[in-house]
Amino acid sequence: MSTQGEENPKYVKGTRIFLSEVDQTLGEGKLRIELAKVFEVFGELREVFVPTRSTKAYAFIRFNLPEEAQKALGIVTPHPLFKRLKPAKDIAPRNKKHDKQKQKAVSEFEFYFSAISRSNIVCQVHTSHYERLFGFLEKHAEKVGFSVVGGMAKTKSRTISLVFVQAKKRKSFYGWLNSFWFLQNSVHRIFLVDATITPKTPEESIESSIMDTLSTLDQGSVRLQIFPPRLCSSLLKSIDARWDSFEKRNSVKLLPTNTTNTMGVVQLLTPVPFVHNGLYCSGIWESNLTESKSSSRSRIDTVDNDISRAYWKLEEAFDRYDGSLPTTSKVALDCGAAPGGWTQFLERRLECQTIYSIDPGDLHETVLGLKGVKHWRKTIQNSLPELQKQKSRIDIWVSDMCVKDMEQQVDWLLKALEMDVVGSGTFIVLTLKCIHGHSSSTFDFLVEQQLKRLKPLARDLQVIHLFYNRFSERTIMGYLN
Ligand SMILES: C[S@@+](CC[C@H](N)C(=O)[O-])C[C@H]1O[C@@H](n2cnc3c(N)ncnc32)[C@H](O)[C@@H]1O
Structure with a gap:
């Protein structure tokens, strides 16, 4: 029987046999296998054709050589699998689709x-x-x-x-x-x-x-x-x-x-x-x-469930950043902070002294109670003038904000830079999200555009598709110059 790797052979006259009234109760796949078993004893089979999705009960068998087909024509009929068999008309095989599928499978x-x-x-x-x-x-x-x-x-x-x-x-x-x-x-x-x-x-x-x-x-x-x-x-x-x-x-x-x-x-x-x-x-x-589980894996269970997904996203980002990370005791700003996973991370892992958690939405009560957390229940655009007035200098700017267009994520950071709220040495983590249905290549292009805007103003920039990111999310990290 034919196997993988063969060329589509030229059609040889007298090699094809037509079978009528085949047993359709077997189903197409099984019938093909059973017919192959009956005919392969006469020579190498080139094709066993059983029409798919057809009510007509016929099939074709094709051998390599006419002598093989001749021998097979001697099968006594009716056979349990078909009623009659006869030489098929000498026409070249037409089933190009079938050949293509076969070639693809090979x-x-x-x-x-x-x-x-x-x-x-x-x-x-x-x-x-x-x-x-x-x-x-x-x-x-x-x-x-x-x-x-x-x-x-x-x-x-x-x-x-x-x-x-x-x-x-x-x-x-x-x-x-x-x-x-x-x-x-x-x-x-x-x-x-x-x-x-x-x-x-x-x-x-x-x-x-x-x-x-x-x-x-x-x-x-x-x-x-x-x-x-x-x-x-x-x-x-x-x-x-x-x-x-x-x-x-x-x-x-x-x-x-x-x-x-x-x-x-x-x-x-x-x-x-x-x-x-x-x-x-x-x-x-x-x-x-x-079977050995590393201890690092058991950390997964230590954070409250409803804020954990976001928490792990920032943790993964920090664990995967290729370069030096900001040290502890900093002033951080968490833009789009609710329900509070990122704020919790900034407090727990980086031990930030002050964390501005900016979000019109509610923070989880466990996060609200954390030392140094200031929840400003407003948008980032409304918070920037106040931060400027306070002369607050942000060392770590993280933003997981959901915005309509991903460039707004960079827009607000650049605005903060203009207002001197962030500056040289500020560590940034931004999630770029595609909330409209773009194809992945369009999405990559949009991310690249935002990266281009940041490149002249930042160093050690990295774009990572985190395992904790959604499919259409990328995380950008780096330091402002
Ligand atoms: C995916 S959630 C952030 C989750 C958060 N990182 C955490 O750890 O729990 C996105 C948040 O962005 C907030 N948001 C959207 N636009 C905003 C804006 N202009 N200013 C501040 N927050 C905004 C939404 O209210 C929402 O709570």
């Missing part, structure tokens, strides 16, 4: 096969964080000692993406990745893989590869981690059915928790009839390698 297979064969770690990430994780990993790859060899932006699970990594020391890579608390909600799982599996036939199942891997253990308890989750129950069922004949059944157990080993199985591509029978990767490792 390229896709080759692409992912090549990437997964070069990797030994698969990170499972939420799709909305895929590009952020990819960028984050690429940035640190060389220094930490790994490379990002590819990824799958959209799996069949839609909301889950995969990033493929090749690390010299997988344990160190895992420890390094786990040390970033802000990845906790983005990277769901890590699979340590060392085998790429491409079943040769639909019948040669992934289960046999799993059993082979399990039999490499002398003893122990194994937890199976399967992606996508919908594969789980069918795989477990068929492994269960084979368990009685498994030679290590008395010394190796499958358990959900407290295991010595974890076995990961990732299905990258589902079978595509007549192109490939699926693409998987797998690996088995000591469970304790991927």
